[in-house]
Amino acid sequence: MSNFNTQLVHGKSCNENKTGSVNPPIYNSTTYVYPSVNSKVRWDYARSGNPTREFLENQIANLENGDRGFAFSSGMAAIHAALSIFSPGDHLIIGDQIYGGTFRLFNQFFKRWHLEFTTVDTRNISAVAAAIKPNTKGIYFEPFTNPLLQVTSVRDIAEIAHKNNLLVIVDNTFLTPYLQQPLTLGADIVIHSATKYLGGHSDVIAGIVVTKNKELSERIYFSQNAIGSVLSPSDSNLIRRGIQTLSVRLDRQLLNTQKIVNFLEKRNEIKKINYPGIKGTPGYKIASSECSGFGAVLSFEVQNIDVINFVNNMNLFQLAVSLGAVESLVELPSKMSHAELSSTEQLKCGISPNLVRLAIGIEDAVDLIADLEQALEHAKI
Numbered sequence: 001m002s003n004f005n006t007q008l009v010h011g012k013s014c015n016e017n018k019t020g021s022v023n024p025p026i027y028n029s030t031t032y033v034y035p036s037v038n039s040k041v042r043w044d045y046a047r048s049g050n051p052t053r054e055f056l057e058n059q060i061a062n063l064e065n066g067d068r069g070f071a072f073s074s075g076m077a078a079i080h081a082a083l084s085i086f087s088p089g090d091h092l093i094i095g096d097q098i099y100g101g102t103f104r105l106f107n108q109f110f111k112r113w114h115l116e117f118t119t120v121d122t123r124n125i126s127a128v129a130a131a132i133k134p135n136t137k138g139i140y141f142e143p144f145t146n147p148l149l150q151v152t153s154v155r156d157i158a159e160i161a162h163k164n165n166l167l168v169i170v171d172n173t174f175l176t177p178y179l180q181q182p183l184t185l186g187a188d189i190v191i192h193s194a195t196k197y198l199g200g201h202s203d204v205i206a207g208i209v210v211t212k213n214k215e216l217s218e219r220i221y222f223s224q225n226a227i228g229s230v231l232s233p234s235d236s237n238l239i240r241r242g243i244q245t246l247s248v249r250l251d252r253q254l255l256n257t258q259k260i261v262n263f264l265e266k267r268n269e270i271k272k273i274n275y276p277g278i279k280g281t282p283g284y285k286i287a288s289s290e291c292s293g294f295g296a297v298l299s300f301e302v303q304n305i306d307v308i309n310f311v312n313n314m315n316l317f318q319l320a321v322s323l324g325a326v327e328s329l330v331e332l333p334s335k336m337s338h339a340e341l342s343s344t345e346q347l348k349c350g351i352s353p354n355l356v357r358l359a360i361g362i363e364d365a366v367d368l369i370a371d372l373e374q375a376l377e378h379a380k381i
């Protein structure tokens with residue numbers, strides 16, 4: 001089999017392309033002809049299967065070393081489909097710093113369907129073990145959390161989960177298969193908000209589920225087809241195209257992030273940097289052994305400057321939520337991505353009003369650093 005970057009560019013042909021075009025075609029047809037009534041047809045109706053979507057699904061399954069991939073109309077739709085394989089009365093252990101939209105889906109939607117959840121700091125394996133109950137069926141977490149970049153070991157979680165017959169579900173949005181392959185580390189299901197790094201250009205909302213084995217694939221396929229929140233052929237093509245440049249984008253993003261961390265470390269306005277690539281920080285060891293890079297999102301706390309003034313005066317960094325695209329973004333978690341939490345809840349999970357999150361793009365690092373520098377000067381108090 002070819003290597004990772006070759007797989008990114010070429011994907012896995014599903015033999016639908018008879019024209020010689022170097023890109024797989026976008027099939028918009030919703031329905032397909034039966035040669036005769038009793039014919040067994042490969043394609044019949046596009047919710048159930050579509051060649052453009054399937055190209056992407058095969059491509060991502062391959063990159064994650066999974067059995068099958070499934071593409072959805074958003075990351076949230078992917079998470080909904082993955083959780084819908086459980087039944088009323090089932091209990092799940094979930095990370096205490098998972099994406100806010102995921103937390104809302106679990107607490108305000110799935111609880112009504114009688115799934116039970118226990119929130120745990122998944123870095124603490126004995127706390128995870130202590131939360132296992134007779135009806136526990138799975139553990140759901142993000143290996144790198146947002147916005148504090150806390151690192152959980154997929155290997156350690158998989159070990160305790162499998163001793164107890166639990167499924168391990170990992171939201172790998174922040175790392176992508178280029179930097180971490182959770183199925184290889186022992187996870188059973190991987191989820192992506194493809195809106196972020198896989199798409200890579202802030203122009204499509206999409207989600208992905210990848211499964212480890214046939215049995216899980218059948219259950220996820222049932223949900224995808226029955227619930228029906230599939231990704232459109234055109235958007236499937238955009239994600240496919242984004243994936244082709246995943247590693248070249250991330251290589252630049254990782255380099256830029258390292259340069260920005262080096263700059264921030266020297267500034268006395270920066271009190272604390274949350275980035276697992278910094279030696280000696282809590283997540284460094286696990287991240288070094290389970291990932292081939294530390295990602296391109298970081299956060300930091302500022303001191304002796306007006307934080308609102310600081311983010312409002314960035315020019316190149318655009319003030320916006322989301323991450324993973326070619327352009328660099330800045331946001332204030334306490335007022336933007338995590339504004340849904342009360343200030344007490346924010347402080348409890350470590351989000352101070354002075355915390356700033358950066359999502360690093362592929363611009364020139366010198367320009368990004370110059371922007372940070374002028375905004376810091378501007379915000380002096």
Ligand SMILES: *Cc1c(COP(=O)(O)O)cnc(C)c1O
Binds near residue numbers: 074077
């Ligand atoms: C953005 C995000 C989601 C939700 O994905 P959408 O594509 O916005 O529905 C889920 N998990 C993580 C970690 C995310 O960053």
